[in-house]
Amino acid sequence: MFPELTKGHSYEECKGTADWLLAQTDVRPTIGIVCGSGLGGLADMLKDQVAFNYKDIPNFPQSTVHGHAGRLVFGTLKGRPCVCMQGRFHLYEGYTIQKITFPMRIFKLLGVETVILTNAAGGLNEDLKVGDVMIIKDHINIPGYGGFNPLVGPNDDRFGLRFPCMSDAYDRELRQLAMNVAQELGYEDFMKEGVYCVLGGPSFETIAECRMLFRLGADAVGMSTAPEVIVARHCGMRVFALSLITNQAVMDYDSQEKANHEEVLQTGKQRAEQLERLVSTMVTRIEHNNNYA
Ligand SMILES: O=P(O)(O)O[C@@H]1C[C@H](O)[C@@H](CO)O1
Numbered sequence: 001m002f003p004e005l006t007k008g009h010s011y012e013e014c015k016g017t018a019d020w021l022l023a024q025t026d027v028r029p030t031i032g033i034v035c036g037s038g039l040g041g042l043a044d045m046l047k048d049q050v051a052f053n054y055k056d057i058p059n060f061p062q063s064t065v066h067g068h069a070g071r072l073v074f075g076t077l078k079g080r081p082c083v084c085m086q087g088r089f090h091l092y093e094g095y096t097i098q099k100i101t102f103p104m105r106i107f108k109l110l111g112v113e114t115v116i117l118t119n120a121a122g123g124l125n126e127d128l129k130v131g132d133v134m135i136i137k138d139h140i141n142i143p144g145y146g147g148f149n150p151l152v153g154p155n156d157d158r159f160g161l162r163f164p165c166m167s168d169a170y171d172r173e174l175r176q177l178a179m180n181v182a183q184e185l186g187y188e189d190f191m192k193e194g195v196y197c198v199l200g201g202p203s204f205e206t207i208a209e210c211r212m213l214f215r216l217g218a219d220a221v222g223m224s225t226a227p228e229v230i231v232a233r234h235c236g237m238r239v240f241a242l243s244l245i246t247n248q249a250v251m252d253y254d255s256q257e258k259a260n261h262e263e264v265l266q267t268g269k270q271r272a273e274q275l276e277r278l279v280s281t282m283v284t285r286i287e288h289n290n291n292y293a
Pocket residue numbers: 035036037038065088090118119120121201222223224225260261264
């Protein structure tokens with residue numbers, strides 16, 4: 001790895017961005033939400049919005065992917081102060097892994113305690129159907145095996161430890177809370193739990209790759225989330241993440257199916273309302289001190 005590729009923003013630069021945002025809104029968010037492909041409608045749930053285009057925020061990258069609006073939205077969700085990324089960043093857009101995870105450090109410096117991440121993913125496990133919501137219980141970070149871990153480079157102890165633990169990355173109580181809320185809402189038929197595997201993208205996986213990933217223990221495959229989770233956990237925020245299964249990964253050489261981004265966005269639209277209800281109900285049950293009501 002070249003040193004210039006492992007240089008993220010300094011603590012002071014992150015603080016500069018967070019202070020710039022805090023100076024322009026009275027909202028003091030304790031919950032941060034990241035919207036996956038086609039799931040940006042989650043941000044529209046916020047009341048009394050103060051929204052910033054990414055291009056106007058100091059040091060922020062810009063969204064380049066269809067289905068990622070590129071706005072940071074502050075507001076309240078059923079009275080809870082929240083901040084929501086309407087669009088995230090991916091390695092395949094050409095940003096460094098430090099850059100795509102930079103917003104997690106901004107969340108932390110804004111006062112966020114709990115991060116809720118969503119993504120679109122392909123189902124590898126045949127128990128996962130298109131339209132299912134998979135609560136992520138763990139991840140496999142394939143780019144990390146090649147040195148693409150967002151914590152590569154000098155460690156700033158003000159953010160967190162040099163060697164953070166990841167065996168508890170996906171908060172057990174928040175996963176239980178999601179299951180409880182799903183049951184109350186009558187969503188249990190499409191709520192699942194599983195392991196998410198991140199690849200660099202942007203090409204979708206080959207059949208051999210899908211078969212390999214399933215054998216490795218992955219239930220769903222995507223191109224995001226795990227790097228953000230690593231940075232969020234490094235700086236001590238609690239994490240809940242879910243995948244909307246937008247397509248079934250092709251595992252069979254006789255299949256005529258082809259993964260495509262339009263199908264991903266379309267499935268997002270179909271489940272949008274239920275996802276919004278699930279996330280907003282969860283938010284009302286997460287106390288500001290990170291206990292659960
Ligand atoms: O931001 P997410 O992970 O939801 O986006 C997924 C992965 C690719 O960016 C895109 C493929 O359709 O959707």
